[in-house]
Amino acid sequence: MSRTPSFQVLVIGGGINGAGVARDLAMRGVRVALVEKGELGGGTTWASSGMIHGGLRYLQNDPEVTYHSCLDSGAIQRIAPHLIFRIPFLMPVFREDPIGPELVEVGLEMYDRYQPLKNGRPHTRLTREQALRLEPALSPRIDCAFTLDEWGVDAARLVMLNALDAAERGAEVHTHHEVCELIREGGTGRVRGARVRDRLSGEIRDLEAELTLNCTGPWASQLAALAGVELRLRPAKGIHLVFERRVSDAAIYARGIDGRDMFMFPHEQNSMAGTTDDDFYGDLDRMEVTEDEIRYVLQAMERSIPGIRRHRILHSIAAVRPTLYDFGSYEDDLSRDYAVIDHGPRDGVPGFWSLAGGKLAAYRLMAEDACDRLCTALGIEEPCRTATSPLPGGDEAPDIGALTRRFRLDWPAALRVGFRHGSRSGAVLAERPEPRTLCACEPVTDAELAHVARYEGVRRLTDCTLRVRLGLGACQGAGCAGAAGEVLAEALGWDAKRTAAEVAEFAAERWRAVAPALSGAQLAAMEVHRAVHRGARPWSAPEPGTVSRP
Numbered sequence: 001m002s003r004t005p006s007f008q009v010l011v012i013g014g015g016i017n018g019a020g021v022a023r024d025l026a027m028r029g030v031r032v033a034l035v036e037k038g039e040l041g042g043g044t045t046w047a048s049s050g051m052i053h054g055g056l057r058y059l060q061n062d063p064e065v066t067y068h069s070c071l072d073s074g075a076i077q078r079i080a081p082h083l084i085f086r087i088p089f090l091m092p093v094f095r096e097d098p099i100g101p102e103l104v105e106v107g108l109e110m111y112d113r114y115q116p117l118k119n120g121r122p123h124t125r126l127t128r129e130q131a132l133r134l135e136p137a138l139s140p141r142i143d144c145a146f147t148l149d150e151w152g153v154d155a156a157r158l159v160m161l162n163a164l165d166a167a168e169r170g171a172e173v174h175t176h177h178e179v180c181e182l183i184r185e186g187g188t189g190r191v192r193g194a195r196v197r198d199r200l201s202g203e204i205r206d207l208e209a210e211l212t213l214n215c216t217g218p219w220a221s222q223l224a225a226l227a228g229v230e231l232r233l234r235p236a237k238g239i240h241l242v243f244e245r246r247v248s249d250a251a252i253y254a255r256g257i258d259g260r261d262m263f264m265f266p267h268e269q270n271s272m273a274g275t276t277d278d279d280f281y282g283d284l285d286r287m288e289v290t291e292d293e294i295r296y297v298l299q300a301m302e303r304s305i306p307g308i309r310r311h312r313i314l315h316s317i318a319a320v321r322p323t324l325y326d327f328g329s330y331e332d333d334l335s336r337d338y339a340v341i342d343h344g345p346r347d348g349v350p351g352f353w354s355l356a357g358g359k360l361a362a363y364r365l366m367a368e369d370a371c372d373r374l375c376t377a378l379g380i381e382e383p384c385r386t387a388t389s390p391l392p393g394g395d396e397a398p399d400i401g402a403l404t405r406r407f408r409l410d411w412p413a414a415l416r417v418g419f420r421h422g423s424r425s426g427a428v429l430a431e432r433p434e435p436r437t438l439c440a441c442e443p444v445t446d447a448e449l450a451h452v453a454r455y456e457g458v459r460r461l462t463d464c465t466l467r468v469r470l471g472l473g474a475c476q477g478a479g480c481a482g483a484a485g486e487v488l489a490e491a492l493g494w495d496a497k498r499t500a501a502e503v504a505e506f507a508a509e510r511w512r513a514v515a516p517a518l519s520g521a522q523l524a525a526m527e528v529h530r531a532v533h534r535g536a537r538p539w540s541a542p543e544p545g546t547v548s549r550p
């Protein structure tokens with residue numbers, strides 16, 4: 001006789017899809033566990049462009065994807081109003097472009113029909129002079145330009161808010177836990193959960209569940225192989241270059257040498273340029289940004305923004321899209337659709353499911369679809385409520401002025417907390433009687449760090465890159481990693497050796513993101529900066545990669 005598993009659903013993979021599913025199931029009263037082998041959102045999701053857009057370019061081949069993304073963008077804006085920001089786009093048209101302004105405008109008129117779904121404004125057509133007045137960074141060679149409206153989100157925080165809400169409704173969430181084996185029932189071969197390894201402590205444990213959902217994004221084929229199932233994806237790598245502060249007020253379209261559309265867009269404190277889209281055959285856990293990719297992106301940006309090379313690149317990000325398999329299409333033309341797969345009828349592996357493909361912008365709808373089907377399989381009839389129930393902090397707008405007065409914070413720091421924590425900002429800042437910012441360039445406060453360490457399951461200092469954007473400003477952690485390590489040490493009870501190792505690992509991780517993106521004088525300057533930082537600080541002593549076991 002088999003035992004009743006502790007969980008009804010085990011979700012593997014804490015990207016936006018896994019976290020979205022965990023929240024949806026927890027809201028329906030399902031006993032759910034979520035396991036993530038690294039930090040929540042640390043796979044593809046955090047390295048995305050962070051846009052909850054419809055995807056103008058999918059309109060031609062994949063209008064359903066555009067429709068669903070716009071629809072879900074509207075829902076995400078409702079449930080997390082504090083975490084989104086408008087991104088006005090400028091699309092310059094050059095004389096030599098293969099598609100002239102009239103045809104561009106036809107496409108934008110079609111996109112306008114979807115804009116109300118995501119609270120977007122219709123496009124406008126600007127003369128060359130109007131566009132240059134609005135955005136002096138633009139090339140004077142443009143013929144004219146169009147505006148269009150999109151929205152951005154802090155993708156890593158959106159994952160966290162979904163996981164946090166799931167946890168507050170009873171879900172178990174385990175970060176740094178890797179599934180190394182699936183538990184199979186003798187005889188039927190049914191999947192009954194997974195064996196997971198805590199990557200920090202080395203501890204192994206079994207999480208038994210009636211249904212197991214593979215939400216591992218680009219790793220989905222590898223995870224499916226553990227069940228002896230073939231799940232084919234067409235993984236495509238995309239990189240971004242991150243520039244210090246705002247390169248432009250608006251986001252700007254750029255065109256690659258191969259005709260691909262790319263963008264330079266403001267994102268939180270910085271600006272991002274990208275992205276590429278190339279078939280990827282390498283190691284998903286060791287992704288590197290190559291010099292070719294950087295030159296390709298810069299070349300594209302330079303055509304629209306001639307002064308781009310004068311701006312400082314801070315670091316680069318790379319990730320792989322978990323695109324559904326297709327043979328014979330160019331990467332850019334691949335569908336961004338998704339699939340919910342029950343491997344019982346398809347592959348003879350009952351109890352095992354996968355959710356693959358899709359877009360950040362439609363994560364909630366994808367999760368709803370997957371959860372409807374999982375609940376049917378479990379005999380549960382609760383409806384989905386994720387489109388209307390606010391995510392943590394999304395129920396009420398924070399009073400930023402009151403926060404500045406109560407906690408003696410300056411506006412940028414208070415605004416930043418309000419953006420990330422919404423109506424919970426007061427409780428976050430109350431972690432310290434007088435919160436102080438740890439960094440001048442990305443004003444993370446000690447109160448927010450202490451809060452996420454105590455209440456949001458932070459286990460490593462490196463988790464804080466995604467959790468609070470630690471070290472993502474101009475100093476890349478040099479100015480704040482040590483102080484942040486001390487805050488975490490106090491909250492999590494680390495000794496001096498562990499704290500030093502955490503800080504060293506944090507610095508090493510930042511360097512891995514910084515070094516490939518730089519060359520020449522910028523690289524030399526950063527090497528000096530790093531050497532000074534390492535030499536001058538007592539916590540730089542231990543070698544990275546040697547975090548002591550707790």
Ligand SMILES: Cc1cc2nc3c(=O)[nH]c(=O)nc-3n(C[C@H](O)[C@H](O)[C@H](O)COP(=O)(O)OP(=O)(O)OC[C@H]3O[C@@H](n4cnc5c(N)ncnc54)[C@H](O)[C@@H]3O)c2cc1C
Nearest residue numbers: 013015016017037043044045048049051179217238360361
């Ligand atoms: C460059 C780029 C830009 C993009 N821009 C946008 C955009 O602007 N808007 C948009 O809508 N979409 C965008 N996308 C697409 C979007 O980012 C993805 O569709 C989405 O993030 C995928 O989420 P996911 O949860 O499926 O995967 P992931 O975020 O990769 O999550 C999967 C998780 O599974 C974990 N995992 C893997 N194996 C195991 C295991 N054995 N045990 C435990 N955990 C495991 C991984 O660590 C990972 O965190 C972009 C994608 C890329 C690459």
